[in-house]
Amino acid sequence: MAIAAGHTGAPVVEHLLPTGALRRRYLVERLVRLSLLITASLTVLITLLIAASLIPPAIEFFGEVPLREFFGSTTWAPLFGTPQFGVWPIVLGTAMVMVTAVLVSVPLGLAAAFYLSEYASPRTRKFLKPILEVLAGIPTVVFGFFGLYFINPELVKRFWPFGEPGTYSALGAGLVVGVMIIPIVASVSEDAMSAVPSALRDGAFALGATRREVCTGVIFPAALSGIIAAIVLAVSRAIGETTIALMVAGSNPRFTFNPGEGMQTMASFIGFAGIGDQPTGSTGYKTIFAVGLLLFAITFVLNMISIRVVRRFREVYE
Amino acid sequence: MTTVEAVASGDELPTELASTVSASRRAKDRSFQAVLAFALLVAFGTLVTLIVTTLLDGWDRLNWDLIRNFPSARPAKAGIQSAIFGSLWVVGFTALVSLPLGLGTAIYLEEFAHSEQWYNRVIEINIQNLAGVPSVVFGILGLAFVVRGPLGWGFTVGSAIVVLTMLVLPLVIIASREAIRAVPSSLRDGSLALGATQWQTVWRQILPAAIPGIATGSILSVSRALGESAPLLLLGALAFVTYNPSSLADGYTVLPLLIFKYASDAKAEFHAVAAAAIIVLLAILLTLNSAAIVIRNRFQRKG
Numbered sequence: 001m002a003i004a005a006g007h008t009g010a011p012v013v014e015h016l017l018p019t020g021a022l023r024r025r026y027l028v029e030r031l032v033r034l035s036l037l038i039t040a041s042l043t044v045l046i047t048l049l050i051a052a053s054l055i056p057p058a059i060e061f062f063g064e065v066p067l068r069e070f071f072g073s074t075t076w077a078p079l080f081g082t083p084q085f086g087v088w089p090i091v092l093g094t095a096m097v098m099v100t101a102v103l104v105s106v107p108l109g110l111a112a113a114f115y116l117s118e119y120a121s122p123r124t125r126k127f128l129k130p131i132l133e134v135l136a137g138i139p140t141v142v143f144g145f146f147g148l149y150f151i152n153p154e155l156v157k158r159f160w161p162f163g164e165p166g167t168y169s170a171l172g173a174g175l176v177v178g179v180m181i182i183p184i185v186a187s188v189s190e191d192a193m194s195a196v197p198s199a200l201r202d203g204a205f206a207l208g209a210t211r212r213e214v215c216t217g218v219i220f221p222a223a224l225s226g227i228i229a230a231i232v233l234a235v236s237r238a239i240g241e242t243t244i245a246l247m248v249a250g251s252n253p254r255f256t257f258n259p260g261e262g263m264q265t266m267a268s269f270i271g272f273a274g275i276g277d278q279p280t281g282s283t284g285y286k287t288i289f290a291v292g293l294l295l296f297a298i299t300f301v302l303n304m305i306s307i308r309v310v311r312r313f314r315e316v317y318e
Numbered sequence: 319m320t321t322v323e324a325v326a327s328g329d330e331l332p333t334e335l336a337s338t339v340s341a342s343r344r345a346k347d348r349s350f351q352a353v354l355a356f357a358l359l360v361a362f363g364t365l366v367t368l369i370v371t372t373l374l375d376g377w378d379r380l381n382w383d384l385i386r387n388f389p390s391a392r393p394a395k396a397g398i399q400s401a402i403f404g405s406l407w408v409v410g411f412t413a414l415v416s417l418p419l420g421l422g423t424a425i426y427l428e429e430f431a432h433s434e435q436w437y438n439r440v441i442e443i444n445i446q447n448l449a450g451v452p453s454v455v456f457g458i459l460g461l462a463f464v465v466r467g468p469l470g471w472g473f474t475v476g477s478a479i480v481v482l483t484m485l486v487l488p489l490v491i492i493a494s495r496e497a498i499r500a501v502p503s504s505l506r507d508g509s510l511a512l513g514a515t516q517w518q519t520v521w522r523q524i525l526p527a528a529i530p531g532i533a534t535g536s537i538l539s540v541s542r543a544l545g546e547s548a549p550l551l552l553l554g555a556l557a558f559v560t561y562n563p564s565s566l567a568d569g570y571t572v573l574p575l576l577i578f579k580y581a582s583d584a585k586a587e588f589h590a591v592a593a594a595a596i597i598v599l600l601a602i603l604l605t606l607n608s609a610a611i612v613i614r615n616r617f618q619r620k621g
Binding site for chain 2: 025028029032033035036037039040041042043044046047049050052053054057107108111112114115119128130131133134135137138139140141142143144145146148149150179182208210211212213215216233236237239240241242243246247267270271274275280288289292295296299300302303304306307
């Protein structure tokens with residue numbers, strides 16, 4: 001009979017253990033392994049708690065508010081005296097901020113990634129990477145302040161030709177969210193680009209390609225999965241952004257396609273409703289959870305897609 | 319230089335090779351580089367503009383009174399002391415709780431878990447998902463179960479700690495895992511070969527070697543918690559708080575939310591206070607992140 005080693009966690013034939021000290025050591029090992037497993041399972045508990053906090057009130061909400069009104073009406077006024085629950089204004093608001101943010105962050109982030117991975121000297125890289133890290137570390141409320149008191153008045157209000165931009169605009173919020181997201185796009189894309197085998201790069205150069213041709217013809221297609229993952233992450237982050245949307249796009253759930261106007265997003269509605277103390281059990285209170293569930297579901301799906309995409313294409317090179 | 323190096327560096331090519339790269343291709347190469355440089359300029363310029371405008375707005379209100387005073391209805395007397403202590407309490411305890419839990423999870427996943435087993439894969443995917451959940455959803459969870467509901471702690475420091483811990487935990491786990499992974503496997507293998515058990519190896523060899531990485535990751539997670547605003551909106555941190563917390567059951571406010579409050583105030587004089595508070599917040603974060611970078615650089619050279 002073999003004495004299986006304690007460190008694989010396989011069962012040990014206890015009566016063959018020579019000393020009490022070894023037996024104690026074995027118990028300690030099992031105990032440690034168990035407590036670490038319990039610790040790790042806490043994260044699963046968190047996800048279950050999120051689901052448990054969102055789903056029951058959302059179900060109650062849809063018992064009180066017909067789906068036809070939720071998905072059929074374009075007036076969102078759930079906290080008013082005579083409430084209306086058409087969700088499209090805040091979904092559209094979220095989409096407008098997100099699209100603007102992606103239009104800003106993806107080109108700029110990819111440019112940063114290309115530059116870092118293909119063009120920059122080690123000295124420039126040492127200068128550029130900390131700047132991206134600084135950008136990534138700035139709190140959202142600081143971006144919100146910048147958007148509200150610089151981007152909106154100086155840029156949007158002055159230069160946006162459609163309508164009459166006021167204090168708030170989805171465009172300003174989108175621009176600022178976009179800048180905030182640049183480091184995410186840049187770092188995920190740059191990881192993908194660095195992972196491209198240098199054989200592909202060198203082969204292209206050997207065949208006489210210019211650096212641009214290598215970037216667009218070799219690196220970009222090869223790193224495409226990582227770049228897509230970066231874009232999906234950017235979309236997900238932009239959709240979930242609360243503070244900037246609240247400060248820069250405002251709290252008026254307007255249903256409009258003009259980004260120069262203020263709008264409310266799903267996340268900023270949740271923040272807004274959370275500030276005003278909604279009585280527990282009221283329909284207004286439950287609206288927070290219904291919108292929260294919608295938001296969580298959308299970002300969950302996006303994150304799963306991003307994880308899958310990276311995993312599927314990573315196999316190509318390994 | 320070889321042909322490959324010449325083409326790759328984008329320099330002028332030796333004349334006998336000039337015809338291999340047509341003028342139009344070279345022009346496209348140059349313009350692409352210009353586009354990249356322009357894009358980077360825009361990004362960098364926005365960051366600089368942000369910093370400069372904030373400094374211009376807040377510089378006049380930046381004095382010791384700002385930190386000594388509590389929030390007030392009068393802009394000239396308004397300060398941020400309650401927010402600084404509130405942040406200290408909330409973030410301090412969050413770090414105290416989340417670091418051991420996160421580190422323990424990371425140790426389990428890296429050293430003890432076999433990735434073929436289904437529950438370990440569930441744990442891993444779950445952590446990746448949690449890292450992508452919008453922060454406001456954690457606020458909803460806190461509102462439902464901690465502020466109201468089963469725990470019923472209300473708008474207190476304790477509620478904030480629970481919620482922020484859940485939010486920061488995935489980040490601590492991911493950072494600690496990378497730190498543990500960076501420890502050379504020769505250390506692990508050698509220890510095991512000498513007869514140490516797994517836990518002995520982890521506790522006496524791997525953890526000490528991974529401490530710089532863990533410290534860096536922890537500092538970055540803490541600074542993330544310091545800057546959080548969205549979930550705390552739902553946890554009552556936007557209140558007008560004129561005292562420092564003295565227990566976990568006290569009301570509180572945190573710096574990002576006090577900034578939000580001042581910035582949203584109808585009176586324009588408060589906006590300068592908000593800008594000054596932003597400068598203080600950024601200074602704190604800059605100090606923390608620099609500490610993290612210093613730790614990372616100092617110990618990377620040894621490794």
